[in-house]
Amino acid sequence: MVEIQDVWKSFDRGRIEVLKGVDLKVRRGETVALCGTSGCGKSTLLNVIAGLEDADRGSVRTAGRTIGSERERVDLLRHDVGFVFQLHHLMPDLTLEENCLVPVIAAGGKKAEAMARLAELAEATGISRLLKQRVRELSGGERQRGALVRSLMNEPDLLLGDEPTGALDEANRERVFAMLLDLVRAKGRTLVMATHDLDLAMRCDRVIRMRDGRIVSDAA
Amino acid sequence: MSLWSLIFTNLRRHRVRTAIGAMGIALGVATMLSVVGLLGGAVKMFERILRNDAEMVVFEKNVSDLFFSNVPVALVDELERQPFVKEAQPVLFAIVTAPDRPVVTCFGIRAEDGRLKKAEWLSGSADAFHGEDVVLGERAADFLEAKAGDEVELGQGRHKVAGVVRMENGFENGGVFMPLAACQKAFHKEGFSSVVTVALAEGHESKDVKEWIHTEHPEMTALENEEFSRSYSQFKIIKSTAWVVGGCAFLLGGLSVTNTMILSVFSRIKEIAIARVCGFSRAQVAGMIFGESLAVCAFGILGGWLLSMGGLRLLQTIPQLQGYIEPNIGWQELSGAAALAVGTSLVGALYPAWYAARLNPAQALRFE
Numbered sequence: 001m002v003e004i005q006d007v008w009k010s011f012d013r014g015r016i017e018v019l020k021g022v023d024l025k026v027r028r029g030e031t032v033a034l035c036g037t038s039g040c041g042k043s044t045l046l047n048v049i050a051g052l053e054d055a056d057r058g059s060v061r062t063a064g065r066t067i068g069s070e071r072e073r074v075d076l077l078r079h080d081v082g083f084v085f086q087l088h089h090l091m092p093d094l095t096l097e098e099n100c101l102v103p104v105i106a107a108g109g110k111k112a113e114a115m116a117r118l119a120e121l122a123e124a125t126g127i128s129r130l131l132k133q134r135v136r137e138l139s140g141g142e143r144q145r146g147a148l149v150r151s152l153m154n155e156p157d158l159l160l161g162d163e164p165t166g167a168l169d170e171a172n173r174e175r176v177f178a179m180l181l182d183l184v185r186a187k188g189r190t191l192v193m194a195t196h197d198l199d200l201a202m203r204c205d206r207v208i209r210m211r212d213g214r215i216v217s218d219a220a
Numbered sequence: 221m222s223l224w225s226l227i228f229t230n231l232r233r234h235r236v237r238t239a240i241g242a243m244g245i246a247l248g249v250a251t252m253l254s255v256v257g258l259l260g261g262a263v264k265m266f267e268r269i270l271r272n273d274a275e276m277v278v279f280e281k282n283v284s285d286l287f288f289s290n291v292p293v294a295l296v297d298e299l300e301r302q303p304f305v306k307e308a309q310p311v312l313f314a315i316v317t318a319p320d321r322p323v324v325t326c327f328g329i330r331a332e333d334g335r336l337k338k339a340e341w342l343s344g345s346a347d348a349f350h351g352e353d354v355v356l357g358e359r360a361a362d363f364l365e366a367k368a369g370d371e372v373e374l375g376q377g378r379h380k381v382a383g384v385v386r387m388e389n390g391f392e393n394g395g396v397f398m399p400l401a402a403c404q405k406a407f408h409k410e411g412f413s414s415v416v417t418v419a420l421a422e423g424h425e426s427k428d429v430k431e432w433i434h435t436e437h438p439e440m441t442a443l444e445n446e447e448f449s450r451s452y453s454q455f456k457i458i459k460s461t462a463w464v465v466g467g468c469a470f471l472l473g474g475l476s477v478t479n480t481m482i483l484s485v486f487s488r489i490k491e492i493a494i495a496r497v498c499g500f501s502r503a504q505v506a507g508m509i510f511g512e513s514l515a516v517c518a519f520g521i522l523g524g525w526l527l528s529m530g531g532l533r534l535l536q537t538i539p540q541l542q543g544y545i546e547p548n549i550g551w552q553e554l555s556g557a558a559a560l561a562v563g564t565s566l567v568g569a570l571y572p573a574w575y576a577a578r579l580n581p582a583q584a585l586r587f588e
Contacts, residue, residue, distance in 0.1 A: 052497065052582040070502060078499030085585070089494045093233040098225070105223055106499035154499065 001158055001190040002026040002049055007058035009044055018044045019055070020213035026206075028157065031184060031191040033201035036210035042194035045210070046160045049192060050083055051076050063158055078107040082151030084180070086163035088143040090135045096146045097131040103153045114153065121149040125179050141172030148180055159184055161193035165200065173197070223504065227511040230484070237480055242519035244476020245561050249524025252466025252557045254531055257549040259462040263455050265389050267445065269327075273334050274309070274417035276426055277448050278433060281441040285454055287313050290412040291440060293400070299416065302432060304424035309333050310413030312403045316375040316396070318364055324374065325395040328403025328413065336385065336397060344368035344383020352402040353382035359394040372396075375406060418442070466557070470564045473520070477568030481513055485572045492576050493584030502577040509576050513569035514562065521558050 002024060009019040018041045026032050034042045047053040048060055051067040060067060063080035067073050077083075082103075090099045097118065104114040122128040125145040135143060144164065151159060164180060165173040177200050184191045193204065201207045209217040231238045278299070280289040291310065299308040312328030329335065331349045342358060349355055354374070356366060361384040366372045370381050374396060387393040404410045418429055426444045433442040449455060485492065492505055500508075528549070 047582040050497070052580075074499060074501045077497060083497050089490060089585070091488075091491050091494070094226075094229055098229070102226075102495060102500075103498040105226065106495065106501075106504060150498070 001028045001030070001063060002192065003059075003061040004045075004049070005059045007045075007048060007055045007060060009041075009048060009053060009055050014056075018213050019048065021058070022213070022215055024208070024215065026190060026192055028190055029188045030206060031181065031204040032193070032206045032208060033204040034192065034194045034208050034210060035196070035198065035201050038196075040210040041213040042210055043162050046083075046162050046192065046194055049158075050081050050160055078103070078154060080156050080158055082154070082156040082159045084144075084147050084151045084159065084161045084164040086166040088135075088140075088147040090143055090146055090150070092136045093134065095132050095134055096127060096138065096142075099135060099146060100131075100150045100153055103150060107154050109154065117153060117155070118149065121152055121183070124183060125149055141168055141176060144168060144172070144176050145179065148176065148183070152183060155187075156189070158190045158192070161191065161195075163194055163196065166196065173200070177203075223508060224511065227508055227515055230488075230508075231512060231515055234484065234487075237483055238516055238519070241477050241480030241516040242523055244473040244480075245517050245520025245565065246473075246523035246527055248466070248470040248473030248564065249521050249557045249561050250527035250531065251469035252463075252560065253525065253528035253549050253553060255465050256459075256462040256553050256557070257528065257532060259458050260549075260553065263449070263458055265391050266455075267449055268389050269311075269391055274307070274419045274445075276418040276420070276429055276442055276444055278308075278416040278418060278429075278440055278442045279414065281439055286414050286452075287315070289414045290409065291414065291416050293404075293411055293413055295437060295440070296413075296416055298436070299418060299429075302429075304421050304428035304432075305418055306421040307419040309417050310400060311415050311417060312400060312407070312409060312412070313414040314403060314407045314409075316406070318372065318374055321363060324360065324364075325391060326374070326403060326407075327392070327395055327397050328400045328407075329397055330400050335387070335392065339385035339387055342384045342386055344381070346383070348382035349397070350382075350399055352377070352379055352399070354379045354402075355383045355385055355397040356381055357393040357395050357397075358384060358386045359390075360396055363394075377406060463556075467560065470560050473561070474564035474568040477513055477516060477565050478571060480516060481509060481569045481572035482575075484512060485509065485576045489579065489584045492579055493581040496579065496581040497585075505579075506573040506577040509573035510566060510569050513565045513572075517561050517565035520565075521561050524557070524561070525554065 004022055004024040007019050007022045008017070010017040022045060034045065036042055044053060048055050049062050051062065051073040062076060065072055065076050065080065067076060100118050101114060119128070122131055125148060127142060127145050127149065130138060130142055135146070138146065148164070161180065165177050168176060181203065191204070195201050205220065207219050208215055278295070279286060279291060283289045293310050296308045296310050299305045309330060314326040314328065316324050316326045318324050331346060336346050336349060336355065344355065354372070356364065361367065364372050366381050368381050368383050371378050372381055379398070398406070400413065404412065420426065420429070430442045433440050443451065495505060
């Protein structure tokens with residue numbers, strides 16, 4: 001699902017090197033936790049996998065695609081990759097339902113099918129009764145569950161999470177992460193998630209540790 | 221839910237900003253429609269002065285302003301002898317001053333001119349229109365504070381008021397009608413008029429007059445009323461001025477739209493980034509910004525149209541302006557203003573749309 005070879009990435013015209021020759025393979029259906037201290041390159045690696053950042057060198061293949069053009073990047077994000085962030089990044093003045101339909105608008109999906117899928121995902125995450133509410137009326141946990149549903153609306157094979165439970169309290173963290181894992185495993189999806197939380201990381205199939213832009217360990 | 225619902229939701233949640241953007245366009249549309257409408261109306265009124273039941277107008281070739289045109293009155297008799305002419309009437313245009321009135325339009329006409337016959341006489345009668353006596357339009361009688369039988373000071377002479385008439389046309393209603401001979405004498409144009417209006421005899425066409433004028437009086441030109449309206453340089457200047465003034469108003473409106481859209485983009489950089497992460501293409505992001513701009517523009521056009529109609533109605537109710545304001549806003553003017561507004565909005569949204577479309581989502585999500 002993800003094949004990365006010798007990927008380098010720097011910012012500020014090469015002054016800040018964030019990824020230094022990263023190699024990574026993730027098989028379909030695997031759940032992978034990326035761990036490491038802040039600034040070690042976890043988020044940048046996720047962005048490179050999603051095509052949101054271009055690698056300076058090295059090769060990146062995600063969901064069978066090599067991202068070479070804007071068109072391929074857009075297709076990848078529309079059909080193959082879902083992304084959940086630490087902050088929900090929902091649009092505050094839209095209802096939860098409208099937020100969840102944003103990826104469907106982007107992909108030009110059919111409304112009836114989208115609504116059926118939304119109902120199913122909302123049921124699974126317990127937000128069915130909240131769909132008509134505006135985001136600003138929801139709690140942090142509810143918003144993050146909404147963000148999770150949004151990321152899965154176009155049925156991506158690969159779900160990327162950048163500290164998806166990092167801003168939640170303990171009870172919500174546990175609840176949202178359990179839902180995330182259930183939704184990923186139920187459909188045989190692949191998960192690559194950056195986290196500081198070793199307890200959550202240990203529940204993934206693999207735990208990869210990063211330090212200073214490099215992968216230093218990869219354990220099942 | 222579609223892209224348009226996203227667009228309208230965004231506009232709705234920033235009502236004040238949307239209103240300011242729409243107001244910029246509305247003021248542009250209102251200014252343009254008002255200026256074009258007012259000046260267009262003025263041109264139409266002037267055209268009606270020339271027409272006066274005639275199909276053609278004869279004037280001196282290559283003059284830029286009819287006030288400088290000199291047509292020998294003898295031409296009137298010659299024209300009336302032609303089988304293709306039913307009636308020819310000379311009209312001498314002049315500007316005269318009166319106490320407290322620097323500009324009063326004076327029409328030197330013959331007593332048999334149709335415009336006095338058709339007028340509503342408030343006092344006096346057409347029989348008294350001879351010698352150096354004048355007939356005043358109703359508005360002119362008001363500002364000159366004169367009535368039939370009084371004497372009024374016009375230019376260097378004093379003239380007895382033979383009557384007061386109410387004319388539909390604002391220029392005529394605010395003007396002074398003077399017997400042609402007296403007018404020629406007063407303005408040192410003996411034997412000349414500014415134009416000759418020509419009514420065609422039944423079954424004849426304007427080309428007969430044109431050919432005759434071309435052959436017999438090549439220093440003159442004869443045009444149908446429509447041709448005259450299209451070609452008269454003063455009308456062209458007036459119309460061009462109206463569109464240029466209106467266009468300048470649109471420049472300001474365009475800046476307002478640009479400002480609104482830039483604010484709109486900058487205040488939701490993260491949202492745009494998330495839309496990109498959710499699969500929005502650059503074209504879709506740009507489309508969203510252009511869509512918002514067009515929606516603001518649509519509100520602006522509607523608002524501007526209502527504003528101009530209301531404003532012009534209001535002007536028409538002011539007693540001093542009655543008769544002078546005859547706005548002429550048709551589909552052509554409205555379409556022109558709407559097209560300019562749409563163009564302005566699209567140009568105004570160019571930079572914001574370009575900026576939004578080229579946002580790097582990963583960097584934008586780190587934006588504080």
